[in-house]
Amino acid sequence: MKPANIRDVAQRAEVSVASVSRVLNGAGPVTDVTRKKVMEAVEALQYVPHSGARSLSTSRSQTVGVILPDLYGEFFSELIRGIDLAARERGYHLIVSSSHDDAGEAAAAVRSMRGRVDGLILMSPHAAVGQAAAGVTGGLPVVRLNDGAAEADRPAIVVDNHGGAVAAVKHLIALGRSRIAHIAGPNDNMEAEARLSGYLEAMAEAGLDARVIEGDFDMASGRRAGLEMARSGDSVDAVFAGNDMMALGVMLALQDAGRLCPEDVAVVGFDDVPLASLVRPGLTTLRIDIAEIGRSALVRLLAAIDGQQDTGRQIVRPELVIRGSTSDPDAQRPTTDGRPSFATTTAQGDKQDV
Amino acid sequence: MKPANIRDVAQRAEVSVASVSRVLNGAGPVTDVTRKKVMEAVEALQYVPHSGARSLSTSRSQTVGVILPDLYGEFFSELIRGIDLAARERGYHLIVSSSHDDAGEAAAAVRSMRGRVDGLILMSPHAAVGQAAAGVTGGLPVVRLNDGAAEADRPAIVVDNHGGAVAAVKHLIALGRSRIAHIAGPNDNMEAEARLSGYLEAMAEAGLDARVIEGDFDMASGRRAGLEMARSGDSVDAVFAGNDMMALGVMLALQDAGRLCPEDVAVVGFDDVPLASLVRPGLTTLRIDIAEIGRSALVRLLAAIDGQQDTGRQIVRPELVIRGSTSDPDAQRPTTDGRPSFATTTAQGDKQDV
DNA sequence: CTGTTAGCGCTTTCAA
DNA sequence: TTGAAAGCGCTAACAG
Numbered sequence: 001m002k003p004a005n006i007r008d009v010a011q012r013a014e015v016s017v018a019s020v021s022r023v024l025n026g027a028g029p030v031t032d033v034t035r036k037k038v039m040e041a042v043e044a045l046q047y048v049p050h051s052g053a054r055s056l057s058t059s060r061s062q063t064v065g066v067i068l069p070d071l072y073g074e075f076f077s078e079l080i081r082g083i084d085l086a087a088r089e090r091g092y093h094l095i096v097s098s099s100h101d102d103a104g105e106a107a108a109a110v111r112s113m114r115g116r117v118d119g120l121i122l123m124s125p126h127a128a129v130g131q132a133a134a135g136v137t138g139g140l141p142v143v144r145l146n147d148g149a150a151e152a153d154r155p156a157i158v159v160d161n162h163g164g165a166v167a168a169v170k171h172l173i174a175l176g177r178s179r180i181a182h183i184a185g186p187n188d189n190m191e192a193e194a195r196l197s198g199y200l201e202a203m204a205e206a207g208l209d210a211r212v213i214e215g216d217f218d219m220a221s222g223r224r225a226g227l228e229m230a231r232s233g234d235s236v237d238a239v240f241a242g243n244d245m246m247a248l249g250v251m252l253a254l255q256d257a258g259r260l261c262p263e264d265v266a267v268v269g270f271d272d273v274p275l276a277s278l279v280r281p282g283l284t285t286l287r288i289d290i291a292e293i294g295r296s297a298l299v300r301l302l303a304a305i306d307g308q309q310d311t312g313r314q315i316v317r318p319e320l321v322i323r324g325s326t327s328d329p330d331a332q333r334p335t336t337d338g339r340p341s342f343a344t345t346t347a348q349g350d351k352q353d354v
Numbered sequence: 355m356k357p358a359n360i361r362d363v364a365q366r367a368e369v370s371v372a373s374v375s376r377v378l379n380g381a382g383p384v385t386d387v388t389r390k391k392v393m394e395a396v397e398a399l400q401y402v403p404h405s406g407a408r409s410l411s412t413s414r415s416q417t418v419g420v421i422l423p424d425l426y427g428e429f430f431s432e433l434i435r436g437i438d439l440a441a442r443e444r445g446y447h448l449i450v451s452s453s454h455d456d457a458g459e460a461a462a463a464v465r466s467m468r469g470r471v472d473g474l475i476l477m478s479p480h481a482a483v484g485q486a487a488a489g490v491t492g493g494l495p496v497v498r499l500n501d502g503a504a505e506a507d508r509p510a511i512v513v514d515n516h517g518g519a520v521a522a523v524k525h526l527i528a529l530g531r532s533r534i535a536h537i538a539g540p541n542d543n544m545e546a547e548a549r550l551s552g553y554l555e556a557m558a559e560a561g562l563d564a565r566v567i568e569g570d571f572d573m574a575s576g577r578r579a580g581l582e583m584a585r586s587g588d589s590v591d592a593v594f595a596g597n598d599m600m601a602l603g604v605m606l607a608l609q610d611a612g613r614l615c616p617e618d619v620a621v622v623g624f625d626d627v628p629l630a631s632l633v634r635p636g637l638t639t640l641r642i643d644i645a646e647i648g649r650s651a652l653v654r655l656l657a658a659i660d661g662q663q664d665t666g667r668q669i670v671r672p673e674l675v676i677r678g679s680t681s682d683p684d685a686q687r688p689t690t691d692g693r694p695s696f697a698t699t700t701a702q703g704d705k706q707d708v
Numbered sequence: 709c710t711g712t713t714a715g716c717g718c719t720t721t722c723a724a
Numbered sequence: 725t726t727g728a729a730a731g732c733g734c735t736a737a738c739a740g
Contacts, residue, residue: 049468056406071431077427138357219632275632371728
């Protein structure tokens with residue numbers, strides 16, 4: 001009835017539990033005959049070691065915790081996918097926990113991981129939440145993701161949102177646009193803030209007037225912004241949105257208002273969600289390799305678990321992907337296989353340590 | 355240095371470990387004074403119980419395993435989200451494991467869950483994989499998802515793909531279309547198979563000729579199918595695609611070929627991915643509430659863990675969502691707030707037990 | 709090379 | 725109401 005344990009195996013194989021353990025872990029000396037007896041017993045009893053018990057005695061759970069603010073949309077599934085792939089390769093399990101939008105919940109989630117995981121990947125775009133969560137890890141190794149508030153001397157991976165925004169604006173300026181508006185993300189979001197500041201800086205540097213419209217990272221808010229722009233007879237000739245979904249909302253609104261993109265208004269987004277390459281015109285955006293960030297976070301976490309002094313923050317630089325929403329309508333581009341017929345080119349460097 | 359354990363707390367509070375345990379679990383009799391002493395010690399030492407140890411002694415890990423074939427795309431993130439939400443409400447943790455496309459891997463994943471989880475949610479559209487994985491659970495409660503091969507007398511949730519396909523075809527016929535093609539999904543995928551069989555059945559019943567084109571659930575394959583259709587001068591006036599991504603590919607191809615949708619060719623997809631409501635015309639499709647399936651799976655799993663004899667398969671009936679890709683172009687529809695301006699209406703029942 | 713045994717940190721009888 | 729002690733299933737010293 002109940003699954004066999006190591007003692008059952010030992011008994012059946014007529015050896016000690018220690019020998020069974022040694023055989024199963026490939027550690028320590030064992031004769032072939034012992035090994036065979038053990039394997040037979042294991043087979044016969046369908047024995048599978050109890051990993052919980054093993055964790056307790058080795059104080060290694062071979063599991064890492066992933067704490068996310070949310071789980072909605074492709075951003076998070078890509079992130080988890082990247083982490084999971086890397087974890088699986090290394091024999092680690094993943095325990096995920098999401099929807100931690102307030103500090104108390106996040107801290108509770110971190111605490112509840114104690115005794116379950118060997119380390120934590122912690123993401124939170126809200127400064128306070130990240131701090132609170134990071135404060136209660138009790139010596140557990142942690143890698144923080146997109147957490148502007150992370151101390152510079154602890155493991156963290158952050159996207160260079162500011163730099164990406166600057167690149168977006170410069171791209172638009174290079175296209176000859178000058179009345180460039182920005183649709184900002186939520187106030188309390190550190191990424192939104194960094195993108196806004198990059199926009200402001202680039203505009204100021206170019207001696208252009210800034211125009212900021214509030215948004216909340218949702219498509220609907222981008223749409224509202226676009227409608228308002230169109231209605232107000234505003235002579236905006238380009239928009240840099242705080243993320244792709246808002247950029248797409250703007251494009252839809254412009255389309256409805258009979259304004260052409262990119263001819264009348266060029267649009268740039270941020271993130272390169274899959275949708276960005278599927279709409280027409282394709283959306284120029286700042287691409288982040290999300291899965292790769294996940295992979296990298298896991299690798300660094302395991303290094304930290306192994307006691308390596310891996311501190312410092314790693315900066316991921318988004319890559320400008322130029323598509324139809326800002327490309328020169330005169331230029332004729334080749335068609336890519338099976339994909340909408342606008343070109344995809346890239347600029348600016350790849351991610352790198354700093 | 356090392357986190358405090360229950361003995362440290364007991365010592366500091368000058369009580370026995372048993373009392374500490376009783377206080378922390380709210381179980382058993384304790385005087386207020388003991389409770390206070392314990393709480394103070396807990397506070398002072400920042401004590402957090404070691405859940406691994408607790409699991410070992412209670413043989414309850416408060417964790418469920420989720421085994422998925424993949425993690426790519428919004429389908430899976432929605433599913434995990436639904437499961438996670440429900441799990442969190444009930445104090446359960448989630449350990450996810452993906453990329454199990456072959457039977458051996460899936461079985462290994464299931465085995466490696468032993469001693470870590472109290473039950474398993476297992477999804478696999480490949481019959482063989484599902485069988486293999488389900489075969490090695492060793493008495494662990496399991497709920498199977500979208501697994502046509504699941505025995506009818508064990509907990510499972512399956513989507514009525516066949517019925518959905520029939521509804522799609524009937525909808526197209528009701529629109530007056532008769533030359534209806536089907537873009538099928540991969541051969542070895544049970545869902546693709548069921549959708550195909552629904553299509554064939556509905557066509558046969560209506561006395562119409564079937565036309566099946568092979569696809570693989572990817573947008574590119576839908577695009578190829580659409581191009582071929584357009585090139586061959588085929589007089590197809592409607593397409594039912596095996597999933598939304600292929601349907602979108604078809605729409606793009608038709609658009610490129612200068613054929614109007616829905617006037618020339620009406621298109622229906624399956625799944626209702628977020629994209630379906632964002633493209634223009636909006637894609638008519640069969641909607642499945644993925645997060646709700648996840649939630650339901652978790653609830654049933656916990657019931658099974660609690661020893662309830664919850665057997666039988668639950669059938670989820672997809673809901674036909676009619677959008678612009680099949681709607682009557684003459685009819686004028688109201689605009690929804692912040693959304694593209696085509697109407698969304700629904701038909702056919704919601705999910706229910708059978 | 710193998711077996712005995714003492715934990716890992718917690719829960720839970722069973723006595724006191 | 726409390727405490728002592730026996731496990732939960734496994735690993736890892738330590739003896740043999």
